Amino acid sequence: MSRRALEGVRVLDLTQIWAGPYCCRLLADMGAEVIKIESARRFDGSRNYGVFAQGLPNSPPWERRALFNHKNRGKLGITIDMTMEKGKDLFLRLLQVSDIVVENFSARVMNNWGLDYPVLSQHKPDIIMISMPAFGMTGPERDYVGQGSNLTPLSGLVALTGYIGDVPHNVGAYTDPIAGMTGAGALLAALHHKAETGEGQYIDLAQREGAARLIGDAIMDYTMNGRVWPLTGNQHPAHAPHGCYPCRGEDRWVTIAVSSDEEWHALCQATGHPEWIDDPRFSDTINRWNNQGQLNELISAWTADRDPREVMELLQAAGVPSGAVLTVPDMLDDPHYMARGYINFVDINNPEFGTFPSLGVYAKLSKTPGYLTSGRPALGEHNEYVFGSVLGVSAEEIRALSAEGIIATDPTKVTP
Secondary structure, eight states: OOOOTTTTOEEEEOOOTTHHHHHHHHHHHTTOEEEEEEOSSSOOGGGGSSOBOOSOTTSOGGGOBHHHHHHTTTOEEEEOOTTSHHHHHHHHHHHTTOSEEEEOSOTTHHHHTTOSHHHHHHHOTTOEEEEOOSSOSSSTTTTOOOOHHHHHHHTTSGGGOSOTTSOOOOOOSTHHHHHHHHHHHHHHHHHHHHHHHOOOOEEEOOHHHHHHGGGHHHHHHHHHHOOOOOOOTTOOSSOSSEEEEEOSSTTOEEEEEOOSHHHHHHHHHHTTOGGGGGOGGGSSHHHHHHTHHHHHHHHHHHHTTSOHHHHHHHHHHTTOOEEEOOOHHHHHTOHHHHHTTOEEEEEOSOTTTOEEEEEOOSSOOSSSOOOOOOOOOOTTTTHIIIIIIITOOOHHHHHHHHHTTTTOOOGGGSOO
16 A cells, blocks of 8 residues: 555654544554554543443453544554553653644643653653643643543534524534544644744643634624624525425424525425516515525425436436435445445454444545554554563563553453
8 A cells, every 4th residue: 555644753642532632542543653642541531431332242341332432543552550660761762752742631631640741852852742632731720630521612603503483502522523633734734843843832722712713704793893792593594495404204404595586496396386487575685585584485395296316317407506415324325435445344353343443544645645554453452562562561561561550451451
Protein backbone atom coordinates (compact mmCIF):
# COMPACT_ATOMS: atom_id res chain seq x y z
CA MET A 1 0.00 0.00 0.00
CA SER A 2 1.00 3.65 -0.41
CA ARG A 3 2.80 5.46 2.32
CA ARG A 4 0.39 7.42 4.53
CA ALA A 5 0.86 11.11 5.26
CA LEU A 6 1.67 10.85 8.99
CA GLU A 7 3.82 7.72 8.99
CA GLY A 8 6.76 8.20 11.33
CA VAL A 9 4.76 10.37 13.75
CA ARG A 10 4.16 8.80 17.17
CA VAL A 11 1.27 10.00 19.32
CA LEU A 12 0.68 9.28 23.01
CA ASP A 13 -3.08 9.21 23.40
CA LEU A 14 -4.26 9.77 26.98
CA THR A 15 -7.78 10.69 25.93
CA GLN A 16 -11.20 9.48 27.00
CA ILE A 17 -14.75 9.04 25.60
CA TRP A 18 -15.16 10.87 22.24
CA ALA A 19 -13.51 14.24 21.54
CA GLY A 20 -9.92 13.26 22.26
CA PRO A 21 -10.13 9.68 20.93
CA TYR A 22 -11.66 10.99 17.69
CA CYS A 23 -8.84 13.53 17.31
CA CYS A 24 -6.28 10.75 17.66
CA ARG A 25 -8.22 8.40 15.40
CA LEU A 26 -8.04 10.94 12.58
CA LEU A 27 -4.24 10.97 13.01
CA ALA A 28 -4.15 7.15 13.03
CA ASP A 29 -6.18 7.02 9.81
CA MET A 30 -3.46 9.11 8.16
CA GLY A 31 -0.65 6.84 9.34
CA ALA A 32 0.45 8.12 12.74
CA GLU A 33 1.39 5.44 15.27
CA VAL A 34 -1.12 6.23 18.01
CA ILE A 35 -0.46 4.57 21.36
CA LYS A 36 -3.60 4.67 23.47
CA ILE A 37 -2.70 4.73 27.16
CA GLU A 38 -5.23 3.52 29.72
CA SER A 39 -5.11 2.10 33.21
CA ALA A 40 -6.64 -1.21 34.24
CA ARG A 41 -7.91 0.62 37.32
CA ARG A 42 -9.47 3.44 35.31
CA PHE A 43 -9.74 2.74 31.62
CA ASP A 44 -11.39 4.87 28.94
CA GLY A 45 -14.95 5.51 30.10
CA SER A 46 -16.32 4.69 26.65
CA ARG A 47 -15.53 1.04 27.41
CA ASN A 48 -18.47 1.27 29.81
CA TYR A 49 -20.66 3.64 27.80
CA GLY A 50 -23.01 3.36 24.84
CA VAL A 51 -24.27 0.50 22.70
CA PHE A 52 -23.27 -2.92 24.04
CA ALA A 53 -22.66 -5.94 21.78
CA GLN A 54 -24.86 -8.78 23.01
CA GLY A 55 -24.31 -12.52 22.76
CA LEU A 56 -20.52 -12.62 23.16
CA PRO A 57 -20.01 -14.74 26.29
CA ASN A 58 -16.24 -15.11 25.88
CA SER A 59 -15.54 -11.41 25.44
CA PRO A 60 -15.27 -9.22 28.57
CA PRO A 61 -17.80 -6.40 28.81
CA TRP A 62 -15.19 -3.65 28.55
CA GLU A 63 -14.34 -4.82 25.03
CA ARG A 64 -17.86 -4.68 23.57
CA ARG A 65 -18.84 -1.02 23.40
CA ALA A 66 -19.52 0.46 19.98
CA LEU A 67 -18.30 3.96 20.88
CA PHE A 68 -14.90 2.74 22.02
CA ASN A 69 -14.52 0.37 19.09
CA HIS A 70 -15.31 3.08 16.56
CA LYS A 71 -13.26 5.94 18.01
CA ASN A 72 -10.13 3.88 18.71
CA ARG A 73 -9.59 1.88 15.55
CA GLY A 74 -6.09 1.66 14.15
CA LYS A 75 -4.41 2.35 17.51
CA LEU A 76 -2.02 0.40 19.70
CA GLY A 77 -3.31 -0.16 23.22
CA ILE A 78 -1.23 -0.18 26.40
CA THR A 79 -1.87 0.27 30.11
CA ILE A 80 0.05 2.46 32.53
CA ASP A 81 -1.09 3.44 36.01
CA MET A 82 -0.16 7.13 35.94
CA THR A 83 -0.83 7.56 39.66
CA MET A 84 2.22 5.44 40.50
CA GLU A 85 5.77 6.73 40.25
CA LYS A 86 6.96 3.80 38.19
CA GLY A 87 4.05 4.43 35.86
CA LYS A 88 5.04 8.09 35.44
CA ASP A 89 8.63 7.06 34.79
CA LEU A 90 7.45 4.64 32.13
CA PHE A 91 5.39 7.38 30.49
CA LEU A 92 8.36 9.75 30.47
CA ARG A 93 10.45 7.08 28.77
CA LEU A 94 7.80 6.80 26.09
CA LEU A 95 7.77 10.58 25.78
CA GLN A 96 11.41 10.53 24.66
CA VAL A 97 10.50 8.55 21.51
CA SER A 98 7.24 10.35 20.74
CA ASP A 99 6.16 13.49 18.90
CA ILE A 100 2.73 14.37 20.28
CA VAL A 101 0.84 14.05 23.57
CA VAL A 102 -2.96 14.38 23.50
CA GLU A 103 -5.17 14.61 26.60
CA ASN A 104 -8.74 15.74 27.26
CA PHE A 105 -8.95 15.43 31.04
CA SER A 106 -10.22 18.28 33.18
CA ALA A 107 -7.70 21.10 33.46
CA ARG A 108 -6.18 19.93 36.73
CA VAL A 109 -5.36 16.26 36.01
CA MET A 110 -2.02 16.48 34.20
CA ASN A 111 -0.78 19.06 36.71
CA ASN A 112 -1.84 16.84 39.61
CA TRP A 113 0.19 14.01 38.08
CA GLY A 114 3.17 16.31 37.69
CA LEU A 115 3.05 15.78 33.94
CA ASP A 116 1.81 19.10 32.55
CA TYR A 117 3.44 20.78 29.56
CA PRO A 118 6.17 22.67 31.46
CA VAL A 119 7.34 19.35 32.90
CA LEU A 120 7.04 17.40 29.65
CA SER A 121 8.85 20.08 27.65
CA GLN A 122 11.77 19.93 30.10
CA HIS A 123 12.11 16.22 29.38
CA LYS A 124 11.57 16.65 25.63
CA PRO A 125 11.77 20.28 24.43
CA ASP A 126 10.35 19.61 20.96
CA ILE A 127 7.25 17.76 22.17
CA ILE A 128 3.87 18.94 20.87
CA MET A 129 1.10 18.68 23.45
CA ILE A 130 -2.59 19.44 23.16
CA SER A 131 -4.98 19.72 26.08
CA MET A 132 -8.70 19.53 25.24
CA PRO A 133 -10.63 20.21 28.46
CA ALA A 134 -14.24 21.33 28.41
CA PHE A 135 -13.55 24.99 29.18
CA GLY A 136 -9.88 25.43 28.35
CA MET A 137 -6.84 25.79 30.57
CA THR A 138 -7.42 29.41 31.65
CA GLY A 139 -10.32 31.58 32.78
CA PRO A 140 -12.73 31.48 35.72
CA GLU A 141 -14.34 28.20 34.59
CA ARG A 142 -11.13 26.30 33.85
CA ASP A 143 -11.66 23.81 36.70
CA TYR A 144 -15.23 22.96 35.76
CA VAL A 145 -15.78 19.53 34.26
CA GLY A 146 -18.11 19.00 31.34
CA GLN A 147 -19.13 16.83 28.44
CA GLY A 148 -20.99 17.32 25.20
CA SER A 149 -24.50 17.29 26.66
CA ASN A 150 -23.80 20.39 28.76
CA LEU A 151 -21.15 22.02 26.57
CA THR A 152 -23.42 22.19 23.52
CA PRO A 153 -25.96 24.41 25.34
CA LEU A 154 -23.11 26.61 26.58
CA SER A 155 -21.84 27.01 23.01
CA GLY A 156 -25.05 28.74 21.91
CA LEU A 157 -26.07 25.98 19.50
CA VAL A 158 -29.04 24.76 21.51
CA ALA A 159 -30.62 28.23 21.65
CA LEU A 160 -30.88 28.10 17.85
CA THR A 161 -32.12 24.51 17.55
CA GLY A 162 -35.81 23.69 17.74
CA TYR A 163 -39.17 23.97 16.05
CA ILE A 164 -41.24 27.15 15.77
CA GLY A 165 -43.20 27.69 18.98
CA ASP A 166 -41.39 24.86 20.75
CA VAL A 167 -38.56 24.80 23.28
CA PRO A 168 -34.84 24.59 22.39
CA HIS A 169 -33.64 21.06 21.64
CA ASN A 170 -30.31 19.79 22.94
CA VAL A 171 -28.59 18.26 19.92
CA GLY A 172 -26.37 16.09 22.10
CA ALA A 173 -22.59 15.88 22.25
CA TYR A 174 -22.03 18.00 19.15
CA THR A 175 -18.96 19.60 20.73
CA ASP A 176 -17.08 16.28 20.75
CA PRO A 177 -16.58 15.66 17.02
CA ILE A 178 -16.03 19.39 16.44
CA ALA A 179 -13.30 19.45 19.09
CA GLY A 180 -11.78 16.26 17.67
CA MET A 181 -11.54 17.63 14.15
CA THR A 182 -10.33 21.02 15.35
CA GLY A 183 -7.69 19.39 17.53
CA ALA A 184 -6.40 17.25 14.67
CA GLY A 185 -6.11 20.35 12.48
CA ALA A 186 -4.25 22.25 15.21
CA LEU A 187 -1.82 19.36 15.64
CA LEU A 188 -1.09 19.30 11.90
CA ALA A 189 -0.31 23.02 12.04
CA ALA A 190 2.03 22.41 15.00
CA LEU A 191 3.74 19.55 13.15
CA HIS A 192 4.27 21.83 10.16
CA HIS A 193 5.82 24.48 12.43
CA LYS A 194 8.05 21.86 14.04
CA ALA A 195 9.21 20.61 10.64
CA GLU A 196 10.30 24.16 9.75
CA THR A 197 11.76 25.27 13.09
CA GLY A 198 12.37 22.17 15.23
CA GLU A 199 10.18 23.71 17.92
CA GLY A 200 7.42 21.93 19.80
CA GLN A 201 4.54 23.84 21.35
CA TYR A 202 1.49 23.65 23.59
CA ILE A 203 -2.10 23.81 22.30
CA ASP A 204 -4.93 24.85 24.61
CA LEU A 205 -8.25 23.84 23.01
CA ALA A 206 -11.55 24.44 24.81
CA GLN A 207 -14.24 22.10 23.52
CA ARG A 208 -16.95 24.66 24.25
CA GLU A 209 -15.27 27.28 22.07
CA GLY A 210 -14.87 24.94 19.11
CA ALA A 211 -18.65 24.60 18.75
CA ALA A 212 -19.37 28.30 19.43
CA ARG A 213 -17.57 29.25 16.24
CA LEU A 214 -20.28 27.47 14.22
CA ILE A 215 -22.89 30.18 14.96
CA GLY A 216 -20.91 33.16 13.76
CA ASP A 217 -23.71 34.49 11.55
CA ALA A 218 -26.14 34.56 14.48
CA ILE A 219 -23.55 36.32 16.62
CA MET A 220 -22.86 38.89 13.89
CA ASP A 221 -26.58 39.54 13.37
CA TYR A 222 -26.94 40.29 17.07
CA THR A 223 -23.88 42.52 17.28
CA MET A 224 -24.80 44.45 14.11
CA ASN A 225 -28.59 44.52 14.32
CA GLY A 226 -29.54 43.57 17.86
CA ARG A 227 -31.57 40.59 16.61
CA VAL A 228 -31.78 37.34 18.57
CA TRP A 229 -32.58 34.48 16.25
CA PRO A 230 -35.82 32.61 17.04
CA LEU A 231 -36.35 28.87 16.72
CA THR A 232 -37.18 28.09 13.09
CA GLY A 233 -36.93 24.30 12.71
CA ASN A 234 -36.05 23.49 9.11
CA GLN A 235 -37.37 26.80 7.82
CA HIS A 236 -34.98 28.93 5.77
CA PRO A 237 -34.92 32.72 6.38
CA ALA A 238 -35.65 33.47 2.71
CA HIS A 239 -36.45 30.32 0.70
CA ALA A 240 -39.46 28.02 0.48
CA PRO A 241 -40.19 25.17 0.22
CA HIS A 242 -37.33 24.25 2.49
CA GLY A 243 -37.80 21.32 4.83
CA CYS A 244 -37.88 17.63 5.66
CA TYR A 245 -40.90 15.78 4.32
CA PRO A 246 -42.44 12.41 5.29
CA CYS A 247 -42.14 9.44 2.94
CA ARG A 248 -43.51 5.92 2.69
CA GLY A 249 -42.70 3.76 5.68
CA GLU A 250 -42.11 4.43 9.35
CA ASP A 251 -39.94 7.46 10.09
CA ARG A 252 -38.76 7.86 6.50
CA TRP A 253 -37.97 11.34 5.23
CA VAL A 254 -36.59 13.39 2.36
CA THR A 255 -35.25 16.94 2.30
CA ILE A 256 -36.16 19.49 -0.36
CA ALA A 257 -34.68 22.98 -0.72
CA VAL A 258 -35.92 25.38 -3.40
CA SER A 259 -34.05 28.68 -3.77
CA SER A 260 -35.34 30.13 -7.06
CA ASP A 261 -38.37 30.38 -9.31
CA GLU A 262 -36.63 28.08 -11.79
CA GLU A 263 -36.25 25.35 -9.20
CA TRP A 264 -39.85 25.88 -8.08
CA HIS A 265 -41.18 25.47 -11.60
CA ALA A 266 -39.07 22.32 -12.04
CA LEU A 267 -40.45 20.88 -8.80
CA CYS A 268 -44.03 21.54 -9.88
CA GLN A 269 -43.47 19.78 -13.20
CA ALA A 270 -41.58 16.85 -11.64
CA THR A 271 -44.31 16.24 -9.05
CA GLY A 272 -47.05 16.31 -11.67
CA HIS A 273 -48.58 19.48 -10.27
CA PRO A 274 -47.98 22.23 -12.84
CA GLU A 275 -51.06 24.02 -11.48
CA TRP A 276 -49.01 25.04 -8.44
CA ILE A 277 -47.02 27.38 -10.68
CA ASP A 278 -50.10 29.57 -11.29
CA ASP A 279 -51.34 29.43 -7.71
CA PRO A 280 -51.09 33.06 -6.45
CA ARG A 281 -50.03 31.78 -3.01
CA PHE A 282 -46.82 30.42 -4.53
CA SER A 283 -46.23 32.78 -7.46
CA ASP A 284 -42.85 34.07 -6.26
CA THR A 285 -40.28 33.61 -3.49
CA ILE A 286 -41.98 36.01 -1.07
CA ASN A 287 -45.45 34.47 -1.51
CA ARG A 288 -44.08 30.96 -1.16
CA TRP A 289 -42.30 31.93 2.04
CA ASN A 290 -45.38 33.67 3.47
CA ASN A 291 -47.56 30.64 2.66
CA GLN A 292 -45.09 27.87 3.38
CA GLY A 293 -47.39 26.15 5.88
CA GLN A 294 -49.92 25.42 3.11
CA LEU A 295 -47.10 24.69 0.67
CA ASN A 296 -45.52 22.13 3.00
CA GLU A 297 -48.87 20.35 3.37
CA LEU A 298 -49.13 19.94 -0.41
CA ILE A 299 -45.57 18.67 -0.77
CA SER A 300 -45.95 16.30 2.21
CA ALA A 301 -49.06 14.80 0.64
CA TRP A 302 -47.07 14.13 -2.55
CA THR A 303 -44.01 12.61 -0.79
CA ALA A 304 -46.00 10.54 1.71
CA ASP A 305 -46.48 7.46 -0.49
CA ARG A 306 -43.05 7.54 -2.12
CA ASP A 307 -39.64 6.14 -1.21
CA PRO A 308 -37.09 8.77 -0.09
CA ARG A 309 -34.56 7.76 -2.74
CA GLU A 310 -37.23 7.81 -5.41
CA VAL A 311 -38.10 11.39 -4.49
CA MET A 312 -34.46 12.43 -4.33
CA GLU A 313 -33.56 10.94 -7.70
CA LEU A 314 -36.66 12.34 -9.41
CA LEU A 315 -36.14 15.87 -8.11
CA GLN A 316 -32.39 15.91 -8.62
CA ALA A 317 -32.91 14.82 -12.22
CA ALA A 318 -35.18 17.86 -12.61
CA GLY A 319 -32.57 20.18 -11.08
CA VAL A 320 -34.20 20.51 -7.66
CA PRO A 321 -31.93 20.13 -4.58
CA SER A 322 -33.13 17.11 -2.62
CA GLY A 323 -31.63 14.40 -0.41
CA ALA A 324 -32.96 11.22 1.13
CA VAL A 325 -32.56 11.03 4.90
CA LEU A 326 -30.53 7.83 5.25
CA THR A 327 -30.85 5.47 8.18
CA VAL A 328 -27.81 3.54 9.39
CA PRO A 329 -28.78 0.43 7.33
CA ASP A 330 -29.24 2.74 4.33
CA MET A 331 -25.74 4.15 4.79
CA LEU A 332 -24.09 0.74 5.07
CA ASP A 333 -25.80 -0.32 1.84
CA ASP A 334 -25.39 2.98 -0.01
CA PRO A 335 -23.99 2.37 -3.52
CA HIS A 336 -22.14 5.69 -3.61
CA TYR A 337 -20.42 5.09 -0.26
CA MET A 338 -19.54 1.58 -1.39
CA ALA A 339 -18.15 2.74 -4.74
CA ARG A 340 -15.85 5.22 -3.01
CA GLY A 341 -14.62 2.66 -0.52
CA TYR A 342 -16.09 4.56 2.42
CA ILE A 343 -17.69 1.49 3.97
CA ASN A 344 -14.93 -0.84 5.17
CA PHE A 345 -14.94 -4.10 7.06
CA VAL A 346 -12.25 -4.12 9.74
CA ASP A 347 -10.85 -7.12 11.59
CA ILE A 348 -11.10 -6.32 15.28
CA ASN A 349 -8.64 -9.09 16.27
CA ASN A 350 -11.28 -10.86 18.30
CA PRO A 351 -12.69 -14.16 16.97
CA GLU A 352 -16.07 -13.44 18.52
CA PHE A 353 -16.40 -10.11 16.71
CA GLY A 354 -14.83 -11.16 13.42
CA THR A 355 -15.04 -8.21 11.06
CA PHE A 356 -17.33 -5.23 11.46
CA PRO A 357 -18.28 -2.33 9.19
CA SER A 358 -16.43 0.91 9.80
CA LEU A 359 -16.55 4.24 8.00
CA GLY A 360 -13.51 4.98 5.89
CA VAL A 361 -11.14 7.92 5.68
CA TYR A 362 -13.10 10.85 4.30
CA ALA A 363 -10.16 12.96 3.08
CA LYS A 364 -8.63 11.19 0.09
CA LEU A 365 -5.03 12.37 -0.45
CA SER A 366 -3.73 11.50 -3.91
CA LYS A 367 -0.07 10.93 -2.91
CA THR A 368 -0.34 9.77 0.71
CA PRO A 369 -3.86 8.39 1.19
CA GLY A 370 -5.14 7.32 4.56
CA TYR A 371 -6.55 3.86 5.08
CA LEU A 372 -7.61 1.53 7.87
CA THR A 373 -5.23 -1.04 9.30
CA SER A 374 -7.01 -2.59 12.28
CA GLY A 375 -9.88 -2.32 14.69
CA ARG A 376 -9.68 -1.09 18.25
CA PRO A 377 -7.07 -2.46 20.67
CA ALA A 378 -8.06 -4.65 23.56
CA LEU A 379 -7.12 -3.29 26.97
CA GLY A 380 -3.32 -3.47 27.16
CA GLU A 381 -3.16 -5.58 24.00
CA HIS A 382 0.17 -4.11 22.86
CA ASN A 383 1.98 -3.84 26.20
CA GLU A 384 4.72 -6.29 25.23
CA TYR A 385 5.28 -4.73 21.80
CA VAL A 386 5.41 -1.11 22.99
CA PHE A 387 7.38 -1.65 26.18
CA GLY A 388 9.59 -4.41 24.78
CA SER A 389 10.17 -3.49 21.14
CA VAL A 390 9.73 0.31 21.24
CA LEU A 391 11.27 1.05 24.66
CA GLY A 392 13.56 -1.95 25.02
CA VAL A 393 12.19 -2.93 28.43
CA SER A 394 13.31 -6.42 29.37
CA ALA A 395 10.84 -9.26 29.66
CA GLU A 396 11.72 -9.57 33.35
CA GLU A 397 10.93 -5.89 33.97
CA ILE A 398 7.66 -6.19 32.04
CA ARG A 399 6.65 -9.12 34.24
CA ALA A 400 7.52 -7.11 37.35
CA LEU A 401 5.53 -4.07 36.18
CA SER A 402 2.59 -6.34 35.47
CA ALA A 403 2.84 -8.00 38.87
CA GLU A 404 2.72 -4.57 40.54
CA GLY A 405 -0.41 -3.61 38.58
CA ILE A 406 1.32 -0.78 36.71
CA ILE A 407 0.66 -2.33 33.30
CA ALA A 408 -2.14 -4.72 34.26
CA THR A 409 -4.60 -5.80 31.56
CA ASP A 410 -7.43 -7.33 33.58
CA PRO A 411 -9.51 -4.83 35.59
CA THR A 412 -10.95 -7.63 37.70
CA LYS A 413 -7.52 -8.51 39.06
CA VAL A 414 -6.33 -5.11 40.30
CA THR A 415 -7.38 -3.27 43.41
CA PRO A 416 -9.60 -0.23 42.77
